[in-house]
Amino acid sequence: MFSLARRAAASRASTRTFTSSSVRASDLAKLILVGRLGKDPEVRKTRSDKEYISYTVATANYPPPPPNPDGTRPEAKSTWHTILSFNPSSNNYLRTLHKGSQVYVEANYELREPDPTADPDTPQGQRQIFLRHENIRVLRSAPNRSSSEDESV
Template structure:
């Protein structure tokens, strides 16, 4: 019978992974957002002179149940801001306009800004565009 315990123990002590032939991958935080572009994407430039696009996707959050008075609670809207870097991301966003229904794939991280003395710090969600798919375009005026 194969004795895999010593091999596994040695692999773990070296920091490797047992029974794997693939390279290790860094941790990853990803999100997908399905919604509509709230405005036309904005072309911006970094301090280093690199172009990037900033855009916002609006999503509707259905009510979780009736309001206290028994009436239907209103639907709320959330706004999600994304940043697209690199030539491919910037070029792709040039053809997508306000009102397009899109599915965005993004990596994200939380950046903490320390607060002033006696003030709480502020957390900011930074969502970096990995890809976008147009689901539908808005209907033109006069279309039914």
């Protein structure tokens, strides 16, 4: 009887589980974007004077919307995503990128609920998606800018 209990315990110990960490430690919310930089990345500062980079990626909604009753198809619309990077080594690289570059971006995201006491017309009164930069790859560099464009920017 004792050997039967020992065998049952041994078989339970050899059974593998999917993960040994807690569920919370393995939860993840990640967004992958493939699009174009809407403008050159900008250097900004937090209230505590910590530097970060903000950049915008435009993506097209695909597939396009369904056809209208008259058979015409509405134009696909662009969606603009603002991503923030707080990593100094990534920020140095992000500063070298230019508007129009096609990029592959991985970002962690957090959905922030509106503040019930805030005015609904302000950002604090609206639901927001906070995107934190994780990784970026340039798929195609931006077309060369002429010197007149560089001077006007």
